[in-house]
Amino acid sequence: MDIGATTLILLVTCVSCLLLFLSGKGQKNRGHLPPGPRPLPLLGNLLQLDTKDMAKSLLTLSECYGPIYTIYLGLQPCVVLCGYQAVQEALVKQAEEFSARGDLPVVFRVTQGNGIVFTNGEKWKVLRRFALQTLSNFGMGKRSLEERIQEEARCLVQELAQTQAAPFDPTFLISRATSNVICSIVFGDRFDYEDRNFLIFVGLINQFFRLLISPWTQMYNLFPSPMSYLPGPHNRIFENFEQLRLFVSERVKMHQESFDPNCPRDFIDCFLLRMEQENQDPLSYFHMETLVMTTHNLLLAGTEPASTTLRYGFLILMKYPEIQAKVQAEIDRVIGRHRSPSVEDRVLMPYTDAVIHEVQRFSDVVPMGLLHAVTRDTQFRGFLLPEGTNVIPLLFSVHKDPTQFKDPATFDPAHFLDERGGFQKNDAFMPFSAGKRICLGEGLARIELFLFFTTILQRFTLTPLTRPEEIDLSPLLNGFEILPRPYEFHAVPR
Numbered sequence: 001m002d003i004g005a006t007t008l009i010l011l012v013t014c015v016s017c018l019l020l021f022l023s024g025k026g027q028k029n030r031g032h033l034p035p036g037p038r039p040l041p042l043l044g045n046l047l048q049l050d051t052k053d054m055a056k057s058l059l060t061l062s063e064c065y066g067p068i069y070t071i072y073l074g075l076q077p078c079v080v081l082c083g084y085q086a087v088q089e090a091l092v093k094q095a096e097e098f099s100a101r102g103d104l105p106v107v108f109r110v111t112q113g114n115g116i117v118f119t120n121g122e123k124w125k126v127l128r129r130f131a132l133q134t135l136s137n138f139g140m141g142k143r144s145l146e147e148r149i150q151e152e153a154r155c156l157v158q159e160l161a162q163t164q165a166a167p168f169d170p171t172f173l174i175s176r177a178t179s180n181v182i183c184s185i186v187f188g189d190r191f192d193y194e195d196r197n198f199l200i201f202v203g204l205i206n207q208f209f210r211l212l213i214s215p216w217t218q219m220y221n222l223f224p225s226p227m228s229y230l231p232g233p234h235n236r237i238f239e240n241f242e243q244l245r246l247f248v249s250e251r252v253k254m255h256q257e258s259f260d261p262n263c264p265r266d267f268i269d270c271f272l273l274r275m276e277q278e279n280q281d282p283l284s285y286f287h288m289e290t291l292v293m294t295t296h297n298l299l300l301a302g303t304e305p306a307s308t309t310l311r312y313g314f315l316i317l318m319k320y321p322e323i324q325a326k327v328q329a330e331i332d333r334v335i336g337r338h339r340s341p342s343v344e345d346r347v348l349m350p351y352t353d354a355v356i357h358e359v360q361r362f363s364d365v366v367p368m369g370l371l372h373a374v375t376r377d378t379q380f381r382g383f384l385l386p387e388g389t390n391v392i393p394l395l396f397s398v399h400k401d402p403t404q405f406k407d408p409a410t411f412d413p414a415h416f417l418d419e420r421g422g423f424q425k426n427d428a429f430m431p432f433s434a435g436k437r438i439c440l441g442e443g444l445a446r447i448e449l450f451l452f453f454t455t456i457l458q459r460f461t462l463t464p465l466t467r468p469e470e471i472d473l474s475p476l477l478n479g480f481e482i483l484p485r486p487y488e489f490h491a492v493p494r
C-alpha cells in the first residue's frame with residue numbers, strides 16, 4: 001500500500017471511529033462466521049493483504065485458514081471461498097442463497113441501485129431476464145450476433161494489415177473492437193475506429209477500470225461516510241462515471257427521436273418499447289434511469305474482460321509459437337484461408353477450442369469474480385453467514401486448483417483435451433463464474449473470443465519483439481482484474 005493511501009487511512013480512521021460509535025453499527029450480530037486472520041481495529045486485515053496481488057494473497061491465506069475463512073476489509077467482514085469444491089458448493093449447490101451482489105459503496109453511489117450488475121432482488125431478476133432475452137433475440141431475424149462479430153473481426157484485420165508488420169501495441173485497438181461489438185448490439189451500429197466520440201468513450205471505459213482498482217477508490221469503499229465529504233483523487237471515478245452516463249443518455253435521446261415501436265433496432269429500442277408497454281404500471285422497473293444504467297453496465301462489462309483476454313491470449317501465443325502454429329494448421333484444415341470463420345467451425349476445431357479455454361483459465365482476467373453476498377441467513381459448512389454477508393468467490397483459486405488441473409501453473413492446452421485429442425470439458429473452468437450471477441454475456445463472449453482469435457490467426461502470424469523465452473507472462477496487476485504486461489508485436493501477413 002502506498003504512503004498516500006496509508007496517510008489517508010489514518011485520517012479517515014478517526015472520523016470513522018466517531019461515526020461508528022455514534023451509529024452503533026459495530027454492534028451488529030455477526031452470526032457464526034468462519035475463522036480467519038485476526039483483524040486490527042478499524043483497518044481489519046488490510047495490512048495483511050498485498051493490494052497489488054490481492055487474489056494471490058487471499059489464496060496464500062487459505063493455506064493457513066482452509067477453503068473458507070473470514071477477512072475484514074476495514075470494518076466489513078467478508079467470507080472468502082477458495083478452491084473448486086467450496087466455490088461450486090456455494091455458487092451452484094446453494095445458488096439462491098449466494099446470488100446477491102455484495103456491497104461496494106463506490107458503485108452504489110453511482111448506480112443508485114439501478115442496472116443489472118449491482119442490483120439485487122426482484123429488480124435484478126427482471127432486468128437480467130430482459131437483457132438475456134433481448135441478447136438472444138439478436139440471433140433471429142435481422143443481423144445475428146455472429147454477423148456483427150464477423151464484421152468487427154474483419155475491420156480489426158484491416159487495421160492490423162495497415163501496420164505492415166511494424167511493431168504495434170494492440171491494447172487500444174482491441175478495446176475498440178470488443179467495445180464495438182457491444183455498441184452494435186446496444187446502439188444498433190458500430191463506430192469507425194477513428195470516430196472522435198468513440199475514442200473518448202473507449203478511453204473513459206479503460207479509465208473507469210483503472211480507477212475502480214485504484215487505492216483511493218478502495219479507500220472510499222472501506223470508509224464511505226467520511227470519504228464522501230472529502231475532496232481528493234477518490235472523486236475522479238465519479239467524474240468519469242458522469243461523463244459515461246452523459247454519453248449513454250445522449251444516445252438514448254437520439255433513439256427516442258427516431259423510435260418506431262413496430263421496428264426495434266437494438267437493445268435501447270427494445271427497452272424503450274418495454275417502457276412504453278409498462279408506462280401505466282407504477283411498479284415497473286423499466287424507466288429512464290434503469291435504461292441508462294443497464295446500457296452502461298452492458299457497455300462496460302462487454303468491453304474490458306473480453307479485450308484483456310484477447311490481449312493476454314496473443315501474448316501467450318507469442319511465447320509458445322509451436323502452439324500458435326498448431327492453431328493455424330487447424331484453421332487452415334477446417335476453414336481454409338478464404339472464408340470468414342464461423343461459430344459452427346468450433347466443434348471441428350478441438351485444439352483451438354482447448355487453447356482458448358486454456359487462455360481463459362491461465363489469464364484469469366476477473367480473478368476474484370465480483371463481490372457476492374448471501375440473500376438470507378445461510379448455513380454453509382457448519383457456519384452461519386448472516387443475511388447480507390459479503391462473499392468473495394476466488395475464481396483464481398479454482399483455476400489454480402491442483403485437484404482439478406494437472407499442472408495449474410503451466411499453460412497447457414492438454415488441460416482441455418482427452419487422450420485422443422478431442423475437446424474435454426472441465427467443470428472447474430469458471431472464468432465467467434457460476435450459479436445465478438454467472439456472466440450474462442458468456443455466450444456472446446465465447447463467440448467473440450473464437451471469431452477474433454481465428455480470424456486474426458488465419459491472416460497473421462504474431463511475432464514478439466524479443467525472443468519468446470524472454471516474454472514474461474506474469475500479470476502486471478492482480479486485483480479486481482488481471483492485466484498482462486504491456487507489449488508490442490509484429491502482425492506478419494501469412
Ligand code: HEM
Nearest residue numbers: 117301302305306366369370431432433437439440441445
Ligand atoms: C471474456 C469475457 C468476459 C469475462 C471473463 C466475464 C466475466 C464475468 C464475471 C466473472 C462476472 C461476475 C459473475 C458473478 O458475479 O459471479 C461477470 C458478470 C457480468 N458480465 Fe461478464 N465477462 C465477460 C464478457 C462479458 C460480455 C461481453 C458482457 C456483455 C453482455 C458481459 C456482461 C456481464 C454482466 C451484465 C454481468 C453481471 C451479471 C449479474 O450481476 O447478474 N460480460 N462477467
